[in-house]
Structure formats: C-alpha cells, structure tokens
Amino acid sequence: MPDTSPIPIVPSSSDLAQCVRCGLCLQSCPTYVQTGLETESPRGRLYLMKALAEGEIEPTANVIGHMDQCLQCRNCEAVCPSGVPFGRIMERTRAGILEGNSSPFSWRLRSLFLRHVIAQPKALSIFAAVFRLYGRTGLRTLVERIPGIGERALLAPTMEGRPFTKSGLLARPDGEVRQRVALLTGCIMPHAFGRVHRATVRVLARNGCEVEAPPDQVCCGALHAHNGDLNTAMDLARRNIDVFLGAGVDAVIVNSAGCGAAMKEYDELLAGDSEYRDAAKRFSTLVKDISEFLVDLPFKVPSGQVQATVTYQDSCHLAHAQRITSAPREILRSIASLTLVEMDRPDGCCGSAGVYSLTQPKMSIELLDEKMRAVSDTKASVIATSNPGCMSQLESGLRRHGAPGEVVHVVELLDRAYPDR
Amino acid sequence: MAKTQIISDLQSAIGKKWVLYAPEDLLVYEYDATIERGLPEAVVLPNSAEQVAASVRIARRHNVPVTARGAGTGLSGGAIPCEGGVVLVTSRLNRILEVDAENRIAVVEPGVINLDISRAVDPHGLYYAPDPSSQKVCTIGGNVAENSGGPHCLRYGMTTNHVLGLEIVTAEGEIVSLGGKTDTAGYDLTGIVVGSEGTLAIVTKVIVRLLHKPESTITILAIFDEVDEASQAASAMIAGGVLPAALEMMDKNTMEAVEPFINAGYPPDAGAVLLIEVEGLEEDAREQSEQVQAVCKELSAREIRIGLSPEDRERLWAGRKGALGALGRLTPSYYILDGVVPRTRLPEVLRGIYDACDRHGFRVANVFHAGDGNLHPNVMFDEREPGVTERVLKLGEEIMRLCVDADGSITGEHGVGSEKRSYMSWIFSEDDMTAMKRLKLAFSATDGFNPGKVFPTSKGCGEVSSRMKAAIAKVGPDAYV
Ligand SMILES: Cc1cc2nc3c(=O)[nH]c(=O)nc-3n(C[C@H](O)[C@H](O)[C@H](O)COP(=O)(O)OP(=O)(O)OC[C@H]3O[C@@H](n4cnc5c(N)ncnc54)[C@H](O)[C@@H]3O)c2cc1C
Ligand code: SF4
Ligand code: SF4
Numbered sequence: 001m002p003d004t005s006p007i008p009i010v011p012s013s014s015d016l017a018q019c020v021r022c023g024l025c026l027q028s029c030p031t032y033v034q035t036g037l038e039t040e041s042p043r044g045r046l047y048l049m050k051a052l053a054e055g056e057i058e059p060t061a062n063v064i065g066h067m068d069q070c071l072q073c074r075n076c077e078a079v080c081p082s083g084v085p086f087g088r089i090m091e092r093t094r095a096g097i098l099e100g101n102s103s104p105f106s107w108r109l110r111s112l113f114l115r116h117v118i119a120q121p122k123a124l125s126i127f128a129a130v131f132r133l134y135g136r137t138g139l140r141t142l143v144e145r146i147p148g149i150g151e152r153a154l155l156a157p158t159m160e161g162r163p164f165t166k167s168g169l170l171a172r173p174d175g176e177v178r179q180r181v182a183l184l185t186g187c188i189m190p191h192a193f194g195r196v197h198r199a200t201v202r203v204l205a206r207n208g209c210e211v212e213a214p215p216d217q218v219c220c221g222a223l224h225a226h227n228g229d230l231n232t233a234m235d236l237a238r239r240n241i242d243v244f245l246g247a248g249v250d251a252v253i254v255n256s257a258g259c260g261a262a263m264k265e266y267d268e269l270l271a272g273d274s275e276y277r278d279a280a281k282r283f284s285t286l287v288k289d290i291s292e293f294l295v296d297l298p299f300k301v302p303s304g305q306v307q308a309t310v311t312y313q314d315s316c317h318l319a320h321a322q323r324i325t326s327a328p329r330e331i332l333r334s335i336a337s338l339t340l341v342e343m344d345r346p347d348g349c350c351g352s353a354g355v356y357s358l359t360q361p362k363m364s365i366e367l368l369d370e371k372m373r374a375v376s377d378t379k380a381s382v383i384a385t386s387n388p389g390c391m392s393q394l395e396s397g398l399r400r401h402g403a404p405g406e407v408v409h410v411v412e413l414l415d416r417a418y419p420d421r
Numbered sequence: 422m423a424k425t426q427i428i429s430d431l432q433s434a435i436g437k438k439w440v441l442y443a444p445e446d447l448l449v450y451e452y453d454a455t456i457e458r459g460l461p462e463a464v465v466l467p468n469s470a471e472q473v474a475a476s477v478r479i480a481r482r483h484n485v486p487v488t489a490r491g492a493g494t495g496l497s498g499g500a501i502p503c504e505g506g507v508v509l510v511t512s513r514l515n516r517i518l519e520v521d522a523e524n525r526i527a528v529v530e531p532g533v534i535n536l537d538i539s540r541a542v543d544p545h546g547l548y549y550a551p552d553p554s555s556q557k558v559c560t561i562g563g564n565v566a567e568n569s570g571g572p573h574c575l576r577y578g579m580t581t582n583h584v585l586g587l588e589i590v591t592a593e594g595e596i597v598s599l600g601g602k603t604d605t606a607g608y609d610l611t612g613i614v615v616g617s618e619g620t621l622a623i624v625t626k627v628i629v630r631l632l633h634k635p636e637s638t639i640t641i642l643a644i645f646d647e648v649d650e651a652s653q654a655a656s657a658m659i660a661g662g663v664l665p666a667a668l669e670m671m672d673k674n675t676m677e678a679v680e681p682f683i684n685a686g687y688p689p690d691a692g693a694v695l696l697i698e699v700e701g702l703e704e705d706a707r708e709q710s711e712q713v714q715a716v717c718k719e720l721s722a723r724e725i726r727i728g729l730s731p732e733d734r735e736r737l738w739a740g741r742k743g744a745l746g747a748l749g750r751l752t753p754s755y756y757i758l759d760g761v762v763p764r765t766r767l768p769e770v771l772r773g774i775y776d777a778c779d780r781h782g783f784r785v786a787n788v789f790h791a792g793d794g795n796l797h798p799n800v801m802f803d804e805r806e807p808g809v810t811e812r813v814l815k816l817g818e819e820i821m822r823l824c825v826d827a828d829g830s831i832t833g834e835h836g837v838g839s840e841k842r843s844y845m846s847w848i849f850s851e852d853d854m855t856a857m858k859r860l861k862l863a864f865s866a867t868d869g870f871n872p873g874k875v876f877p878t879s880k881g882c883g884e885v886s887s888r889m890k891a892a893i894a895k896v897g898p899d900a901y902v
Pocket of ligand 1: 021022023024453454488489490491492493494495496498499500501511531552553554555558559560561562563564565566567568569570571572618619620622623624625742743745746834835871
C-alpha cells in the first residue's frame with residue numbers, strides 16, 4: 001500500500017503487519033548469526049519497532065541499542081517471502097526516534113555531521129583534505145597502533161589516490177553516441193576512490209556513451225535516510241531530481257550501490273510530496289547501477305585480459321536492495337584470463353554499512369574478520385565489489401590481517417581489460 | 422518469586438551477557454511463528470550442556486519452569502513460555518561435533534540449523550534427510566522436540582527415523598545419554614523424547630543418521646484445473662504403489678502469494694499443482710516418473726512439466742518452502758492448521774475445509790504434504806479486527822473435527838503445543854492420557870519443563886501474556902530491570 005504521509009516518521013501499520021514472524025530471515029541476518037540473540041534479528045527488531053509504533057514500549061537506551069546494531073544491510077528483506085520492506089520500516093523508525101524527545105545525543109550529533117559535512121561539498125572537501133593529510137603524513141599508521149583506539153581507527157576510510165574533481169561534460173565516445181548519461185559523483189567516492197570514477201567514465205565512453213556530471217548535483221541522501229534524517233534526505237532528493245531531470249539524459253549512472261539504492265527509491269521517499277511525486281517516479285526509473293547498465297547495453301566484451309584470481313563481494317545495497325547479483329559477475333566472467341572464485345556467503349555484509357563501521361566498531365570488526373576468512377579461503381588476490389564503503393572496509397580488512405591483495409570496483413577490472421586505455 | 426536473586430544466580434552460572442531480563446528483550450521471546458504469546462521472566466543462552474544443567478537446577482531451586490527454544494519457528498506455540506519462567510535458547514549450542522562419514526553418522530549440538538548438517542556432510546556425498554520447509558533456519562533440537570517432517574519425509578520418514586541417540590538434561594539438572602551410535606539394549610528412550618515437545622527433557626546433543634545422496638532425482642510439476650483432481654491424483658498415486666520422495670500440493674491462493682516472491686513459474690490460473698519428486702537409481706527413478714505422469718494424465722492434469730533445469734527446480738522448491746511466509750503478502754495474519762487424514766479421504770476432507778471457510782467468511786490457502794495426507798490449511802484474517810481471533814479459532818476447531826471424523830489426527834508434524842491441547846481428548850481417552858502423564862512423571866515429578874503444553878489445562882497462553890503486558894504498562898518499562 002503506498003504511504004502518502006508528508007513526513008514519514010512512523011512506519012505504516014500495513015508495512016509492520018507484513019511480518020508474519022515465520023523466522024525464515026534469521027540465518028540471513030549477520031547480527032543474529034553472530035550473536036544468536038532474537039533482539040539482534042530482523043524478526044525481533046520488527047517486533048520492537050511495531051511495539052514502538054504502537055506506543056507499547058519506549059525508545060529506551062536498550063531498544064535504541066538494538067536498532068543501532070542493525071546494519072541496514074537489508075539481507076532480511078531480500079529473503080523475506082512475505083515482502084516485508086525492512087529498510088523502509090527501519091528508516092522511519094529511526095526518523096521517529098530522531099524527531100522525538102528521547103533521541104540520543106549520538107544520533108543528533110551524527111545527523112549534524114551528515115547534514116553539515118557530508119551533504120556540503122565545500123565542507124566535505126576540507127574534511128577530505130585533512131583526512132588525506134592524516135593518511136600521508138603517517139599519522140594514520142601511528143594512530144592505528146594505539147591500543148584501544150587503533151582497531152576503530154583502522155576502519156576509517158582511506159583517502160589516498162588523486163581525487164576526482166571534474167564536472168560538466170566528462171567524455172565523448174569515439175564513434176556514434178549510443179546513449180547520453182549522467183554520472184552521480186557522490187560524496188565519498190570522488191575523494192576516496194577518484195580512480196573508480198575515472199574508470200567508469202572511460203568504460204562508458206568506450207561503450208558509446210556521452211558522459212556528463214551535472215555540476216549542481218548533490219549528495220544522494222542515503223546516509224541521512226538510513227540515520228533517520230528523512231527531511232534532509234528529501235531535500236537532497238528534490239534537488240537531485242531537478243538537476244538530473246533537467247540534464248535530459250537517457251540514464252543516471254551510479255557506481256556506488258548505496259547511492260543507487262537510495263536514488264531508485266526516491267519515489268518512495270517522496271510519495272507524500274504532491275509536487276515531486278511524479279517527477280520522483282520518472283527519475284527513479286532512470287537510475288542504473290553501472291554493472292546493470294553495462295550488461296543491459298550490452299557492453300563490448302573486452303579484447304585484453306586481466307591475469308588474476310578474483311573474488312566478488314556482493315555489496316548489500318546492490319544485492320539486497322537493488323537485487324542485482326548476476327550483472328557484476330557477468331562482467332567479471334567476460335574478462336579473459338580472469339578467474340572468478342566465489343567465497344562462502346558472498347552476499348553477507350562485510351560490516352561497512354555506511355557509518356556503521358565507525359559507530360559499531362565491535363560488530364563491524366567481527367563481521368570483517370569473518371569476511372576476510374572467507375576471502376582468504378578463495379586464495380584470490382583481488383577482491384572486487386560495487387560500493388565505496390565496502391571497498392574501504394575490505395581494504396581495512398587486508399591491512400588488519402596483513403594480507404596482500406587489492407580491492408577494486410568491478411568497473412576498474414573491465415577498464416583494465418580494454419586495451420590501451 | 423525473588424526475581425533479582427534468580428537472575429543473579431543465572432548470571433553467575435552462565436555469564437552476565439547471556440542472561441536477558443530487560444522487558445524489551447523479553448518481549449521478543451514471547452512469540453514463535455504462531456499467533457500465541459507468552460512472556461518469559463528471564464532468557465538464558467547457555468554455551469554447554471553443563472551450563473544448561475546449571476540453568477535448569479537454578480530454575481528448579483527457584484521453582485520456576487524452563488522452556489527450551491531453538492529458532493522459534495514452531496507452529497504450535499511450543500517455545501512460548503505459557504507460565505512464564507525461564508526460556509532457554511539453544512542458539513549458541515551450534516557446533517557440529519563429529520562427522521563419521523564411514524558410518525554415516527553425525528553428532529551435533531541442538532542449536533545446529535537443520536540445513537547446516539547437510540551442508541557440512543555434502544563433501545562426503547551424504548545428507549540429512551528430514552527437510553522441514555523451515556530447514557534453512559530451524560534447529561535440530563526443535564526438530565527432535567516436534568518430530569518434524571518435511572516434503573521428503575514421505576519416503577524417508579520423520580525426524581524420529583533419523584535420530585540414533587541423544588544427550589539430555591533432566592528436570593533434576595542431570596546430564597544423561599540415551600541411545601547411541603549403534604543399537605542399544607533396553608527401552609527406546611530416544612524414541613520417547615523425540616516428539617515430546619520439550620516437556621520431558623532438554624536435548625543437548627543429537628546423534629543423527631545420514632543418507633547417501635540419491636543417484637538420480639526427477640522433479641515433476643503437474644498442473645490441474647481443480648483442487649479435487651489434484652487431490653485425487655495424489656491419493657491414486659500412493660494407492661497405485663508409487664512412493665515418490667516428495668508429493669506436495671499447493672492451491673490457487675498459495676500460488677498467488679508465492680509467485681511474486683520467487684517467480685518460479687507456478688501458473689496463476691490453475692486450481693492446484695502437485696510438486697512431485699521421485700528418486701533412486703537412474704532406471705528406477707525414470708520408471709517411477711512415468712508412473713506418476715500416467716496417473717496425473719488420467720486425472721486430467723492440464724499440463725505436466727518435466728525435465729526442469731536445476732535452477733527451475735531450486736526456484737520451485739524455494740517457492741514451496743517459502744509458501745507459509747509468502748502468505749503474508751495476502752493477509753496480515755494467518756492461522757496454520759496441521760491435520761492428518763488417510764490419503765484416500767483427502768479429496769473429501771479438502772472439500773469440507775473449503776466449505777467451512779466459505780461459511781465462516783474466511784479465505785484459505787492450502788499448501789501441504791499430500792503424500793502423507795498431512796494437511797495445512799492456512800486461514801487468512803486480520804488480527805487487528807476485533808473478535809476475529811475467536812472466530813478463527815472456532816473455524817480451526819471445526820476443521821480439526823473434520824480431520825478426526827475422517828479417522829485422522831490433530832497433528833501431522835507441528836505438534837500439539839499449547840494450541841491444540843484441548844483437542845487431545847478427541848483422539849485419546851482419559852486412560853490414554855493418564856498413561857502419557859505417568860510417562861511424563863517417570864521423567865520428573867515436577868512440571869518443570871514447558872508446562873501448559875500437550876496436556877489440556879484450563880489456563881491459556883494468551884492470558885498469561887496479556888497479564889504480563891498489563892503489568893509492564895502499569896509499572897513502566899523498567900519494572901523488571
Ligand atoms: C515457514 C515454516 C515452514 C515450516 N515447515 C515445516 C515442515 O515442513 N514440517 C514440520 O514438521 N514443521 C515445519 N515448520 C514448523 C517448525 O519449523 C518445526 O516445528 C521446527 O522443528 C521447529 O524448530 P525450532 O528450532 O524453530 O524450534 P522452536 O520453535 O524454537 O521450538 C519448538 C519446540 O521444540 C522445543 N525445543 C527446542 N529446542 C529444544 C531442545 N534443545 N530440547 C528440548 N526441546 C526443545 C521447544 O520447547 C518447543 O516446544 C515450519 C515452520 C515455518 C515457520
Ligand atoms: S521479516 Fe519476513 S522472513 Fe522475517 S519473520 Fe517477518 S515475514 Fe518472516
Ligand atoms: S538489515 Fe541486515 S542487520 Fe538489519 S535486521 Fe536485516 S539482515 Fe539484520
């Protein structure tokens with residue numbers, strides 16, 4: 001049932017009633033498998049969120065703790081036979097808590113940071129520059145050695161390579177223009193993984209796309225929505241809709257799974273906004289993950305090769321929110337000399353989950369260690385994935401375990417396989 | 422009851438982290454997959470048989486009951502603490518202790534997930550046969566307690582046929598072994614504990630029998646215009662001497678729920694389908710498959726799909742196994758019944774069930790193990806509608822009556838639990854019941870394990886729960902902290 005309240009700060013009762021408590025999601029939930037606690041399970045969280053919505057319980061520190069432990073990975077949503085929209089229910093529950101009188105200080109602080117740093121390009125650039133310095137001066141290496149803080153610090157994103165700062169027209173294909181597309185540059189990706197954007201642009205151009213990055217685009221608002229700041233998320237969504245629809249492109253390309261998932265759901269987010277509802281629907285159909293887009297195109301099979309054993313980590317918001325699991329694998333399999341070895345539970349969360357690795361380092365590290373065990377069993381030297389958060393987390397995993405290897409975005413491998421780039 | 426005392430005793434026995442008593446934490450242990458509710462006073466998650474025994478002794482000293490809980494997917498309220506007390510969760514007892522491939526035996530802890538056994542022994546070409554539809558999440562301890570079945574139990578038998586021995590903790594808190602890897606002399610005590618729904622003992626170790634994977638499996642989807650034809654085909658198949666490995670039926674309403682979940686290719690306009698699997702040596706399987714197809718054709722199957730790809734097969738089964746959950750797409754709540762009838766009476770009883778639901782004004786979805794005559798009518802309703810639960814329960818009673826009147830029984834595999842204990846008197850005489858109670862007494866003189874289950878009592882589970890909720894509402898959420 002469409003929910004059309006203007007500011008959705010309570011999950012709708014029809015969403016909540018969707019859970020029949022069959023328990024079929026339990027073993028897909030990383031935090032349940034890790035703890036064995038029903039309180040840290042999808043079914044348990046849904047029961048608590050229902051009790052909250054119905055005023056049966058209060059958002060005590062204990063209840064908020066169980067919400068905080070949730071990765072919002074939406075693995076439960078993907079396996080739920082009943083179609084419970086877990087992600088939406090959790091976002092709205094968090095929104096209700098954040099708006100309410102008993103919202104925890106840490107949540108308000110987080111939401112301030114997301115609003116005033118992450119969503120503001122200038123502030124973010126300064127923040128990224130400081131971070132870059134922190135990495136370059138060796139301060140990072142030092143901090144990571146401090147007992148007690150080191151483990152946490154290890155999970156902070158790396159901002160090393162050259163940032164991506166271009167906007168406007170980015171590339172034209174050599175031959176005929178098959179499609180005109182716009183690239184979402186996003187918040188973290190251009191600073192932490194500028195190289196992924198550069199590879200994306202090259203691959204798109206090679207496949208007949210004219211690529212632009214509309215200069216006025218803003219952060220997608222995913223992190224804000226996940227943390228319950230739906231007002232900011234809606235503001236950002238409206239601005240992006242104006243900018244991207246205004247560009248009149250055939251598709252909006254996203255190479256960050258978390259952003260793609262959020263943008264594909266702008267129509268849900270703005271369902272209660274009579275002015276933007278229809279535009280949001282149109283916009284959402286234009287949004288394509290890079291792998292999805294390339295496979296649909298279809299992309300040119302590369303003539304070069306990449307000599308490597310690769311394992312693919314499904315990014316949660318690609319596999320579970322966007323339900324895309326075969327496209328990235330299809331791309332990897334198209335590359336000559338590349339051997340794809342699947343790890344155990346490739347779609348299990350690596351513990352990155354937006355800001356989770358910073359707010360819940362203990363669980364995050366437990367999940368990361370599990371993940372690195374699965375990776376090391378494959379003997380792969382390259383981990384490919386589809387989201388900057390996952391890339392950064394997996395890089396931390398390699399450093400933490402002193403393991404050799406490389407973390408890349410799927411599109412980077414395709415880029416390497418096209419000759420003379 | 423001296424609450425703080427028992428909590429601190431439990432904490433010192435198994436560690437602070439693994440004793441829950443905050444009211445919001447208890448709240449999520451008041452349910453299982455049924456519509457029943459009952460709040461515990463504490464939840465413990467022991468990590469060894471010794472910790473289980475210690476928890477049981479502490480509860481006994483404080484005179485409160487203990488209810489075991491696996492994954493809480495039970496469909497008869499088994500894991501719900503009807504009379505409060507301690508809920509003992511087995512999720513941390515999840516180690517596969519031994520795999521003896523040569524003798525086709527595995528020793529596992531009770532919290533091991535059913536499917537994880539098959540995954541672990543797969544490299545040896547072995548598997549664990551009983552496959553409840555919940556097998557991806559339910560525990561072997563829960564399977565043992567409910568003597569669970571599953572689609573493939575038609576050929577291979579229920580849980581009890583695959584359990585060779587157990588380690589249990591008695592109501593006195595002693596650790597005892599029953600049965601073993603080889604045949605043991607004396608009474609078959611293992612067989613008594615299997616299916617006892619957690620009322621006799623807490624299982625802390627299970628010795629299971631493993632099977633070799635069949636050489637050949639053929640999956641057949643037979644599509645019928647009418648439910649009646651499908652159920653006649655099912656009973657004709659068994660009567661004709663074919664014993665498929667699985668023979669499952671799904672009706673139109675079920676398929677309507679399942680298709681959007683999995684896109685398995687279940688036809689939306691058919692009255693019912695039979696999902697059939699035959700197994701064995703290659704030749705044998707082929708022969709059986711031909712017999713199955715002949716019967717289906719004779720009973721005017723509209724279409725028979727065979728030669729399915731592994732992906733198709735997987736999707737069809739995922740649809741079948743997710744069917745109960747998928748019903749949530751059609752209705753906010755449903756009441757799952759579990760009755761058995763002789764297979765020859767299937768068509769007539771099914772007709773009676775559709776009639777009764779019509780008369781009471783409820784939609785029903787039937788998805789069940791047709792080969793065993795094990796019916797699962799799911800009555801759909803909206804919990805939020807006042808007075809509806811009583812009406813649904815009344816309809817449920819009428820349906821159970823239909824089964825019993827057709828020489829059937831009140832549970833095929835989900836157990837009696839708290840849900841169906843009042844129907845026990847329909848199939849058992851006073852004397853039968855006294856005999857069962859005496860058996861229970863032989864295990865323990867107290868009602869320390871899962872009271873309020875199996876045997877009829879005057880107190881319902883729901884009452885206890887609403888009393889607890891009222892208490893929380895009155896004193897505030899921190900009442901029990
Ligand atoms: C979608 C769905 C499909 C299902 N399909 C089937 C099916 O095909 N066939 C079938 O038979 N059932 C089926 N069930 C019912 C249920 O999954 C089974 O009864 C299962 O065995 C319960 O396991 P559990 O771990 O969830 O146990 P729980 O629900 O936690 O407990 C069930 C009972 O076992 C007792 N118990 C648990 N662990 C122990 C222990 N260690 N020692 C002693 N007692 C213990 C509990 O006290 C309780 O009485 C289904 C359920 C769902 C939700
Ligand atoms: S979320 Fe879905 S799978 Fe999980 S218990 Fe609820 S209905 Fe079942
Ligand atoms: S979103 Fe992920 S962590 Fe949260 S309940 Fe679902 S599966 Fe568990």
